[in-house]
Amino acid sequence: MTDRVVPATARQRRRPTKQGVVLSEELIVETAMRLIEEHGAEALSVRRLGRALGADPSSLYRYFRHTDDLMLAVADELIGRTLRSWRPTGDWRADLRDLGLRMHAGALAHPRAAVLSSHRVTGRDHEIQAVETIIGVLRDAGFPDAEAVRIYHAFVDQALAFAALDSASTALPRPAREAEAAVWRATYARLPADTHPHIAATARHLVADMPRSSYPMALDLLLSAAAARLAGIRDGTDT
Structure with missing residues (x-):
């Protein structure tokens, strides 16, 4: 085009x-x-x-x-589909967790499109609505404006980074995905304790956990940190 x-x-x-x-x-x-x-x-x-x-x-x-204009429209549509399925409850932490998980799930539903578009800034209607909505959730929760923007930035970048990472993995052919998952059993779980004591001690947990996305855990850690910062702002200990 x-x-x-x-x-x-x-x-x-x-x-x-x-x-x-x-x-x-x-x-x-x-x-x-x-x-x-x-x-x-x-x-x-x-x-x-x-x-x-x-x-x-x-x-x-x-x-x-041109095709890049179309790619931006695709990126914006992915955002729009997430927003259309999300309903806020008034609990800022629960609402952002739900929104983040929906963003991640939406990306995995269209993994190749997500890989191509997760790093783009569209300036289109759905993206503008998302920025307005998320910053509004944070400001209503009591975060000062500068802090609301910083947490918004971290929240969105984390969601988009995991969307790209996990979508890239999902888009791999099934044999490649299965081969990568098998590495944790075939290689890491067999490393001896005398040379790799920490891997050997945690091998069963690595085998169980590593093939899954760590996004829900990472999201919870981010929201916990944000909640701690908000508590500090309210009691005057966060500067």
Whole structure:
């Protein structure tokens, strides 16, 4: 794609595509997400998208300037799907934990798209809503503005980092995933105590724990630290 786009008011396609559907930004993003999971980054080509939509590839320029513009829309849609499934309760710590876990689960549901988009800043509607919402949760909890931003930053970066890490693992072919998990049993669990005493002592725990994501634990640690900072702010011991 190139840097040309039709104004929003002129984007609506009046006639159905060859497959009988009317193009929209939502349909293109949904199709792009499906193709990314099937083919990876190569899916974001005008020709492949046009073929999947049954549309002239040039018609995609009515909605997106170039493939990176489409990639940002995909990233924003992943955020939107998380927000649409989340309901706050008023308990800031429980709400952020629930939101973080939903962000992580949403990434694993679309692992290839998450790997490609987790590091992007979209500036689009869903991302703006997420920033507003999370900072609002923190400010309502009593965090001063600067502290709310710092915790927001740590919370989001942690969630996105684990989303990319665990999505990359999920996107591996199954034999590769199984081979990596087996390393903990085949290699680490067999290391002798006289040369590797700490690994040998904890081997059964390594075998049980390491194949799983550590995100829930990391998230709990972050929220515990944030709660401790908030308590310090309230009693005047945190400077």
